[in-house]
Amino acid sequence: MDEPTSPGPLTGVRVVELAGIGPGPFAAMLLADLGADVVRVDRPGGTALGIDPANDITNRNKRSVVVDLKSTAGPGLVIELARRADILIEGYRPGVAERLGVGPDECLAANPRLVYGRMTGWGQHGPLAHSAGHDIGYLATAGTLGMIGPTDGPPYVPANLLGDYAGGSLYLVVGALAALHHARATGTGQVVDAAIVDGAAHLGAMIWGMLGAGAWQDRRGTNLLDGGCPYYGVYQTSDGGYMAVGALERPFYAEFTALLGLGEDAPDRDDPSRWDELRERVAARFKSRTRQEWTEVFEGRDACVAPVLTLREAARHPHLAARGTFTADTEGRTQPAPAPRFSATPGSLRRPPAAPGADTDEVARDWDVPALNSGCPRP
Template identity: 80%
Template structure:
């Protein structure tokens, strides 16, 4: 594993100032992505914390940030946020629609102080629509977009993919793309704007290719029967002799042929690749072969091949995978093993510069560096 570099601002977003109004889930992760890229992110924590039940010193989504504590329900807290917004390039908030406006820190309030500000809004349902004021979590957002219904075996309930698909892929990543696009526009035009990043929109957009396949008749609108959803016997996971799993993605014929040979499939079954009527038979044979050896044994069989087979690792195992270790995909900082910033840049490298920002720990230095009014 790589060792995190010493503190110091660097990265392609060096010089960009971001205000993050503290929340949970996709908002903080989006702000972390910007911070990882070198932006100066100031997180505005609320008195008493976010109530997540996690030690702030271990919340890696707050790495590379600084923190101040402001009570947005007080006139002083509101004024403090507006002073920050006046000096920022970007503001991110994740409240339900209308909450920021009621607190006096909505888009109109902030743009009155800084017309160039990019105001990023992270919600599940979006700023409008019948469900906009309702509560929700990742699983509900991906449920209504069709994404959840695609995941899992055909004879089982939909599989729950943690909160990666909705919160972070459909939410955080789309918010960051939107913020960076709006930031480019602001620098070209001098005008800021509001970025309405709804998890339902992002999660639906992730399925663009599948919708195209559905329209072309190349995808069935039910799970576990398609090429990429586990319906295909050479694109899925298989249990090994020790109760672990291997992942197989041998889609192209040349990769499949290598997979079949290394797995030891009989020649008559190897030719069942393109015969959908024999897929169940092929799946049973593949499963039986994988059950004959341990995960480590199969890993050794398939390494250095183009069979597109890999071991299924746990979170604690992943940092020790030889390829990830060689690339420094994970890093250690402050005693916490965590993913290193991604992607990588040839001219403006990124790093974990500082650990999780503790609430209020940087009030004095933020006031100095951002030239805030005395007493702010």
């Protein structure tokens, strides 16, 4: 690891994570990165992620026990962990945790101060609550996907970052920490219903304000921030690379056009009827050089232009290297470092991804749950 370990701002907070895939594990990882003691309750046979658990970065900084929730003893073991926890995170479809005997009623009865965090796509109620779904469908329903892409083509798919992790994980973490603050002030826990469709819709608050003010058209590829504007978009270079342009403010736009060599006869940026013409001029200029050549022109200048990097290229970027935005664990796996930054209690990489069931003895001792030693399957 590239930096000394630190206890982190959430030191002393205990979290139980009922194993799943996607936004739940990422939310638990974020809490673990910030110092929480996260115990992941894996299921026999593992989850459906399909990669070696040793490479599942979302399981870093956690410990793992394996519990068969369909066994006679399984639910009781989880309840005993919940009794000692501050937060529990589960990502089942609505009703599944209840059927398994580890729903909020059982857990809050054992620990009235518990924050019970529920991560789903559609939420705990509503006509679609029990329907299957994935990130792309939640974004589509929230109106978010329809904003991304060209006006004359299909929407672009933003991996699963915008729904699962931005609209899901981050909202679950905010909700869990807010509820934890309340629980510590009042002694009363509660259920946090974090739905990806809610979070994805909430992320659009500024856009909804612009729409209501008449400053946003309800169709993609026609607005200031969705690629419709020629000085906020992506352009191909002569070698097939791309440059990202965000020269919105006038001083930055002036620097951009000067460095690009656009010429004084360029179409007026304030005339949307000439945006297509302006875009063609900008595109032609970018096509005249390679991505590296344009990077050298714009880097460090107030033109708001940057090369579009791949994941591996991003990890090597000098600015990100200087900040330690990416780091490596003891096995040499490159990965994003904990974020955000804290001046007094920084997060750190303390443990590699947890192998299912590998930490049963430690957790049984540290959490004082002796039954784990006899009730949990061993790896």
